[in-house]
Amino acid sequence: MRISIIGGGPAGLYFAILAKKNFPNWIIEVAERNGPNDTFGWGVVFSDRTLQYLEEYDKISHDEIVRQFETWENVDVVHCDERVTIGGNKFSGISRLVMLNILQARCEELGVSIQYHKEITDLNAVKTSDLIIVADGVNSIIRRSYPSYFEPELSSRSNKYIWFGTHKLFHALTLTFRENEAGVFASHSYKFNKTTSTFVVECDPETWEKAGFASMTEDETRAYLEKVFEKDLSGNPLLSNRSMWINFLLVKNRHWVHDNIVIMGDAAHTAHFSIGSGTKLALEDAIALFKELKTEPEVKLALVNYESNRKPKVEEYQQFAYDSLVLFENLPRYMDLTPLEMAYKMMTRSKKLTHEKLRQRDPEFVANYEKVVLASK
Secondary structure, three states: OEEEEEOOOHHHHHHHHHHHHHOOOOEEEEEEOOOOOOOOOOEEEEEHHHHHHHHHHOHHHHHHHHHOOEEEOOEEEEEOOEEEEEOOOOEEEEEHHHHHHHHHHHHHHHOOEEEEOOOOOOHHHHOOOOEEEEOOOOOOHHHHHOHHHHOEEEEEEEEEEEEEEEOOOOOOEEEEEEEOOOOEEEEEEEEOOOOOEEEEEEEOHHHHHHHOHHHOOHHHHHHHHHHHOHHHHOOOOEEOOOOOOEEEEEEEEOOOEEOOEEEOHHHOOOOOHHHOOHHHHHHHHHHHHHHHHHHOOOHHHHHHHHHHHHHHHHHHHHHHHHHHHHHHHOHHHHOOOOHHHHHHHHHOOOOOOOHHHHHHHOHHHHHHHHHHOHHHO
């Protein structure tokens, strides 16, 4: 079988690894518009459950990824200059570039052909392939070029956000809330190697306008936000990697499959970064698609099975992420909460983590919340 993969991100590369490892005679070609070391953003986050999947399906790449990990057990919520720590939340972070390099090397080791600086904008370029996988990211050219195949539903959300790095190490997944004369700012931060943390800042459009970001240079923007989060950065500067303000794009597609073509990863669906899910969903897409092809030799039927089995799970996860997204879009209304109330609100924002599940993770935190907050109402 000949497989063409459009896009060399986590979804496309990991599927290539699984397919080539289990079916060495398959011809698998990956076309990636960027170079092997061109990536934007800083670190990505994994949960323990995703790691279990990676270990099960390809232990070699799993072990190398884990070797590069930074791990933590807590979520910290910083509000009104007070830090509230919630335990029992194990996550791991890794540089996005390092992870991609690991997957690239594993592909090459297995004999997958990766063609860099090759952008495919027309499916006619791969029409002789038995299977075409579209994994070209959130701004997918293929999705845009063939809307009748996938019927995309795109929603550009109101909040502005910007990705930075910093050498301040955040030893927990940290949500920080700060307010100045322009409005309310939230940061999402976590370490991903021994020296660097991801630092994402978001704010509502009114705050963005009042702060004057539209007329600021990149350096002026960094300087402004370094002042907003001065207490949290401990004198460390923010680091830029083509950092620019953008609006989160909520991506859904009515159809994931057309004939022998399947769309996956961010090209097919996005979930708000506040629940750290993009890479997780991409890798789990790859695993789900591989499983269907492994059990069903007829490609078109395997793709139908993939969509019918995988899509509802992703849509459920997208709903959890949407609840989180909406909370951050309405953050100013919650700034009067006490630090303990804000921490509880953040932990239960997606409705995936119930009061009782949170108690299982950190009984001391929930007992304190019940004593201080619930008992007073």
